[in-house]
Amino acid sequence: MKYEVVIGLEVHVEMLTGSKLFCSCPNRFVAEPNVNTCPVCLGFPGALPQLNREALQQALRAAVALNCKVALYSYFDRKNYFYPDMPKGYQISQHYIPLGSNGFLDIEDEKGELKQVGIGRVHIEEDAGKLLHEAGGASGGSSMVDYNRAGGPLIEIVSEPDLRSSGEARRYLEKLKSIMQYAGVSDCKMEEGSLRCDANVSLRIPGDQSFGIKTELKNMNSFRAVEKSLDHDIKRQARILDSGEKVVTQTLRWDEDRQETIVMRGKLEAGDYRCFADPELAPIELTAEEVELARQNLPEMAAERARRFVEQYGLPEYDAGVLTASRCLADYFESCLEHFNKPKEVSNWVMGEFSAHLNNAGLEADQASFTPEDMVELLKMIDEQVISGKIAKEVLEKAFVSGKKPRLVVEEEGLLQISDQSELEAIIDRVISENPDTVESYRGGKGKALGHLVGQVMKATRGKANPQLVNELLVKKINS
């Protein structure tokens, strides 16, 4: 492509706190609407906000984890606009002075080299409620509002327009998620909305100093959707530019079903939010010591943890990198080790089969019903030769899907390993008599042929035979 792609991302992250940003309502998901509400988060007349200090600490942690310069003096502004899910007619945010600015994070660029992506600002703001539309004919139908989420604690993280491809955008998001998770700021589950991403994208001729006309992309519900919608819009913009036309400033929505972007609104509809300092909240004042303390108290991040995994558990660097990419996965791995201290074996299973099932199901390690205890149970069965590695894969899959204990799956499915010598000898005798050619070529010195025979025995036992025992018995029988 002859154009250079310029992408900037605006990410909203739900912070993990006990209560909402400005009231004591619980900050957690409940299905029943409007349960977690009070006069403050419903914007009742006369109710006043009180800043949740825990949320401030979380935001501070996020800012220092993203290498930001932290404002020792900042405050909250009101962003005024009308929408039914906005209880007060304004959102409390930080417009004029963000808590954090001038930060960065590192990703790999398209050539695999380290690239620093600037973070323009990290600021605190409150979440809105949720509109539920009820269908009911052309004129009918009603909309209802659930304010459970209203007033929830968010941080907005705005990158500089430093990203040059959809792949970089994706890696930026992955890195951001990892940092937020490691810092304990958020669980960053995009599918659940605890990480939300809007993208600004424009094209320009390489070497141009000024930016092209940008579009804003919304409604992407997964990292994959971010990548796809960016690709989609980059192609669309390129086509427009190729034909000599101009890109129009507009906001587009990603349609997951149709796999395309759809225009939401043009520039003229962009709002004037009439931001001004919220007179009902005291300014946020921090000391340099508090900021430094937050920096020092940051938990171990992915890179450090990977280094530790190599040193402490003797894992290959590759394993350590894969395991620590997600904090939950690394936690899962270490939980397994507590009861089954064979790091490389655990690593193989966690980053292999287990991760594959997680990806298929679109889950994080801590959401899987297959717990570290289950994994340990499975690995112990292999270790004790109750089941073979091959059978173990089947057991893991069944346990992962059904939520049953691995041992129960083995019992129910009759998957216990056959280590009974007489039972195996009968099968081996049959395989030997049915494959005289293979037996001959083994005798003739072709070692590989033995593998084929083992395979036949395994096939006959539907994989339940103890492979080591089969090997021994086969060699003994053929040589005798």
Place this chain on the structure above:
Amino acid sequence: MRLYEMTAAELSRRLQSREVSSAEVVRSFLERIDEVDPYLRAFITRTPDLALKSAGEIDSRRMRGETLHPLAGVPIAVKDNISTLALRTTCASRILENYIPPFDATVVAALKKAGMPILGKTNLDEFAMGSSTENSAFFPTRNPWDPGRVPGGSSGGSVVAVATGMAPLALGSDTGGSIRQPASLCGVTGLRPTYGRVSRYGLVAFASSLDQIGTVSTTAFDGALLMNLIAGYDPLDSTSLPEEVPDYRAGLEPGLDKLRVGLIRYGRVDGFDPEVTEAVNKAASMLEEHGAKVGEVSLPLTDYGLSAYYLIAPSEASSNLGRYDGVRYGFCADGDSIEAMFSRTRGEGFGAEVKRRIMIGTYALSAGYYDAYYLKAMKVRTLIRRDYEKAFKKFDLLLGAASPTPAFKLGEKTEDPLQMYLSDVCNITDSLAGMPSLAVPGGFHSSGLPLGLQLTARPMQEKLLLKTGRFFEEQRAEYPLRPSLDFLEERGGDYEI
């Protein structure tokens, strides 16, 4: 002397000595309300049953020998922009005509805890926006000294209730003079405490950085009694002040030696009644005679105060009133779309003055105007605060008028918002600077209408204000002042204007 003519202090004394019961006291005030309120209309909602019920409870607690708050059993009226649990709180607006709060304002919770029966909710200019109580969506309140005149505003209902013995005490709110200006027009004492001294939690916001709940009483001492109850830090209000609360009653005895008083020389203010200036000068002489040192002080930025105020307050109001959209509470109009529902709800629910201020504020905060209007006004506000700080290096107390004129006629200024805004000119800079300020009666105009003085002190110096207020009371033969209300008899029961 009838019970309803007594001060809160006197009622408190008689209740504590068990000379009277709270039920008797409350009944006396309820009768007075029945007699007077149909003509003056201070109350939007009267709560006789609730008041008698809490009076009964206090009486039985007293009978059981429980230790009670000094104000226990003393009834009170509450301005109808202060939230009362399960009791309609309208802000004198159609949009909240049937709104019933699910919580008590912190000050109301304090009244209830102390056992003060609430007589009702008093009239005001809609959302406290106005200076005459004529902007009430329901009805205007009349001045008891001349029912053809306004009581001032926005706390007109609270002030008239106290001035006429319908309540011994009342809570008001003061954003740009809403306690002090009506107090002066009706001859009662009104205190606007330091910003943050009394919790705003539950006060329906007009302009949050200026709004302050305060007291309306017939004497400074009664104001001190009520301040003892409502002042203090409230974790629910981020702007409330953590400083310890003094006993406002203690040390109010006169003694003005070495008190340095700055007599405010106003800049160019049109329409200042010369008799008002005379009354203020006379008050200055009284202070001087009793040992105070009086000098002149000018607050040069006062001239800009009104302009700054009428940008900052409407800006905040335009945002504070955004929540009235008909979705969760209050009046809701039908509409084919959400936008139509919003605009019809607000279009029909708000009165003209509220809409005017929302528009002014929206304009002042808009992109392209923010710097020239809102931000400039905020800078002026900072400079005004510095003016005060400078003045308070030389003086302990500033003395001026609480209103440039005595009460004006009903309808006189309703067609000219600017003239109406000018009636707050004496009060507004104290509000912008966040200083405590007290209106006390300052004699009479030749027309027979009361005039008010305004005293302003450093932050947290409410006690000095109350003490000086008490000094002025003691200079007068008869106190408290009571309007005769002879028009009630003259017109029989058919009084109407």
